[in-house]
Amino acid sequence: MKKIILFLTLAFLVASQTVQECPKDGSVFRCSSEPLEVCGIKSLNGQQIKETFVNSCQACSIGKVEFTIQGKCEDYLQEAQFCSPSEKHVQECAGQIESKCAWFDQQVKCLVYPCALNVKNKCSGCKIKNVLYTTEGECPK
Template sequence: MKRLLLIATLALVASCQLVYECPEDGKVFKCSSEPLEVCGIKTVNGEQIKETFANSCQACSAGKVEFTIERKCEDYLEEAQFYTPSDKKIQECDDQIEPKCAWFDQDVKCLVYPCAINAKNKCSSCQVKNVLYTTEGKCSKSIQFHQMIKNE
């Protein structure tokens, strides 16, 4: 019950990390000349390739990436597996058990540590509001502590 209350509280104090899905045809309609570094992500052979760009417009042009996440790629754990915009649209998950550590977006202000929860698989963690990415296996307090310091 306390964990559920914590998750509800986190959802109230959080603001969503900006995820921008690139148009499939490479045309970008929401361009800004202001630099706002983003992590551009493209999936190649089941692996996410991440690269930092000056802004979403630059990253999405000519189909370089599928989607972008606010902030530089280096601001996230190297092993982070981000949710694609289509992952967030899945309504139902299977019961397959593949433990994941589900990390809340960096704008969540955690009341207690860690700033992540254990999930039985990627799909089930995607159903939790404000979870941005996962890492393999159950959450490790030492990794979470490293992540908290890195973001401050």
């Protein structure tokens, strides 16, 4: 019984996350075709490549992406640089200053636009809880 409760709790936590990291070992899964569209992200030469997939399982096994974000890629700003799961856990950021706008995920309910915060670089933005991505320059007013 305890194992069932633990499994259901873990399943709920995974389902409620906006960002999901793909296995790094290149595992291939048997995936359903149940649509729950995600934006798959992979890095190539320091740039993020974004592609919409039917679901996270297909993105991770077929698309060979590093992580997924709920929703179609087109649902987000084109210039969005998503925070990877590893960037969320960085302890210390380099001192390089390159002004960024850090955008919050849907869990943060903002009263005014933009639902974002000015930060000194992508690293410092991604460390903030519920920041989903950054864009170049200062946040719009």
